[in-house]
Amino acid sequence: MGTFNDEGVVLRTHRLGEADRIITILTRQHGKLRGVAKGVRRTSSKFGARLEPFAQVDLQITEGRNLDIFTSVVSKTLLGRPFLDDFPRFTTAEVMVEIADKLVPEEGIPALQHYLLLVGALRALGEGTSDGVRPTAMILDSYILRAASLAGYAPQLDSCAICGSEGPHGYFAPSSGGTLCSRCRPAGVPAISSATLGYLISLLTGDWIQTREIPETRITEGSTLVRAFLNWHLERGIKSLSHIVRE
Ligand SMILES: [Zn+2]
Incomplete structure (x- = not known):
């Protein structure tokens, strides 16, 4: 051994x-x-x-x-020291490690990119980054989108998740894996604004410059969609998500 x-x-x-x-x-x-x-x-x-x-x-x-x-x-x-007494950030970090545990299922198979992503996200939560401290929801949602992407199911945001026609499209269905065109959209799938869609694309690609002046309502709308997407794709969901303390 x-x-x-x-x-x-x-x-x-x-x-x-x-x-x-x-x-x-x-x-x-x-x-x-x-x-x-x-x-x-x-x-x-x-x-x-x-x-x-x-x-x-x-x-x-x-x-x-x-x-x-x-x-x-x-x-x-x-990495947790800067937010040990900050419940919104601490509970957000708990969600991140639970996601890492679920999305890196195989023991002993290298997962360098996920490791670097997690360390970067925990650092951003704690120390902030070179352009300041971001809202916790933004750090978490970017982590979720990029972690899902590394696990092989990035949400499809630039084309229709059913027919593949080029977007941007105006509807988002977590269960279909991304945005849908108006022809493929089943009844009841909610619309997504182009501004929120652009915000999610920035989170997925790590284009932080585009996320500097994002209004609170768009961050909240984005969070709802990202977390619905995550819960749909993970069996039994993420337990700690329901314990998260909002800022
Ligand atoms: Zn379509």
């Missing part, structure tokens, strides 16, 4: 017996890993505080028969 090093972001931790924890972590080189960290719940353990959610750590992993063992964990950055 081999031993290797990697860095990762802690997604989830569970108790295991008296002193151990099972940790789910998204690593830079080895994708998602689940393993046991021994002794982390003893107050004397140097592991404990480093293995909280949103912590970015360097770790040594020993492959086990059933579960890997995390034999060494060294903290790089507590």
Whole structure:
């Protein structure tokens, strides 16, 4: 059984017996890993505080028969520190790590792009970016669209999701995977304004310059559509989405 090093972001931790924890972590080189960290719940353990959610750590992993063992964990950055007391940002980060856990399903398959996306989104939530701190809803919705895209189901926003005719189109159906033309639209599918559609395209492509002067109502309308899209595509949805605290 081999031993290797990697860095990762802690997604989830569970108790295991008296002193151990099972940790789910998204690593830079080895994708998602689940393993046991021994002794982390003893107050004397140097592991404990480093293995909280949103912590970015360097770790040594020993492959086990059933579960890997995390034999060494060294903290790089507590990405959650800037928002530990800020409930809107903290609950938003919880949604992000739950999405990462769901959208990177295979353990041990490299997921570098998702790792970089998650670290970037948690940084944007905490420290902000070079042009300031963005609304949490905007950071989350961009993360959702780009994470879905990496998982292979980007919403189709520039053409009709049914017939493929070139857009922009004026209707958005989460269950069809994107915008629909007026011929393909089933009854009851709501309209989407061209401004909101443009905003979603900016979030998906990471074109932040286009999102600087977005009114609150458009951010809210975009959020409703993005989250309906996510919930439609994920079995059982994202639990933590319902616990999110609004700014
Ligand atoms: Zn169509």
